[in-house]
Each structure stands twice: as C-alpha cells, then as structure tokens.
Amino acid sequence: MPGLIGKKIGMTSVFSAEGKNIPCTVVEVGPCVVTQIKTIEKDGYEALQIGFEDKKEKRTSMAEMGHFKKASVTPKKHLVEFKGFEGEYKLGDQITVDLFEGSKFVDVVGTSKGKGFQGVVKRHGFGGVQQSTHGQHNRLRAPGSIGACSYPAKVFKGMRMAGRLGGDSVTIQNLQVLKVIPENNLLILKGSLPGAKGSIVIVNK
Secondary structure, rough: OEEEEEEEEEEEEEEEEOOOEEEEEEEEEOEEEEEEEEEEEEEOEEEEEEEEEEOHHHHOOOHHHHHHHOOOOOEEEEEEEEEOOOOOOOOOOEHHHHHHHHEEEEEEEEEEOOOOEOOHHHHHHOOOOOOOOOOOOOOOOOOOOOOOOOOOOOOOOOOOOOOOOOOOOOEEEEEEEEEEEHOOOOEEOOOOOOOOOOOEEEOOO
C-alpha cells in the first residue's frame, strides 16, 4: 500500500468539536524523494523506493552515491519501498504529506523503545512465585519452574524467561487522522505511536 517515511515529533492534545480533549501524536511526514522505480519487466514487481532526510556525503558509501546520483538526488538516510502508488512518478519527484489528504485512517510502523534486560514480571507480566509475606524474602519476582523433571529433560524453545525487552518493530493499525498540515509537512494522529521522540516511522495509507 502507498505510504511515506516520517519522524515522530512528540505528543500533544487537541479539543474535538464536542469539547473532548483528545491525546494525539504529531508526525513530520516527508517530503520524501523517489530514488528508484521498480518495474515488472526489470525487477518482477512494481514499487517505488523513496528516501527521507538528507545524509552527509562523507557518511555515504560509493555504491550509495552512485545510486543517488542516478536519481539526481542528494544522499538520503532512510530508504523504504512502497507498492500501490497511483499516478506516474519519475526519479527525483517529491511526495509530500498531501498524499494523506482525505484519508481517515492510517497504519503506522515504528520501533518500540528499548528497555534493556528485564525480568519475567515486567517482560511477560508474571505474577511472581509467592506472596510477599510468610517469611520469604527473595522469591517475589522469580519465574518459577521452567521445564519438566526427567522427560524430556530440556527446556522447550519459546519458554518465557528474562531477557532483552523492547526495540521491536510494532505496527499500530487504523489510527485516526485528525489533521493534515501541508505547509509544515505535519500529520496529527489520534493516540500514541511506538518509539521515542525523533524516531523514524512508516505511515501507510
């Protein structure tokens, strides 16, 4: 589906026509530049590769420089492919937040905040092994048993245990579009988005 690359600016709130205070997220969407056009004849499928945010040439490899020069655009930090764009696009064309004019809902893909190594209570919502009373002092947030006794004498794959939490790709579907501000390339979406301020998100129409 068509979409654009954006940056999460932060959260705020707006008042609806009924006077309700609605929490919302501000996203800077675009302007994105077409850096490559995939065709059925050459690539086996149709798609547009678009870039977002300029990157210094000294931080760009020679292969990437050749790719961007072919499209006659400056080096970009983020490249994503999208399918289903309507209309004809050429290399170097800019796609702005106007793409979402008239859209009521969008899907947003982002990377959740990394929280480091966490225990089972925070990571999986375990209740703990015992009560905090009755004399015990060090088993409150323990995971408990993790495997069988004699057979099969191993811990099964996928066992919920302590480990790294966050930093995953998260998709939020059907976020309501409250407002589009074309002059500032801003999109106001109802609710929250995954990731920290300044993180990159993909907004699908």
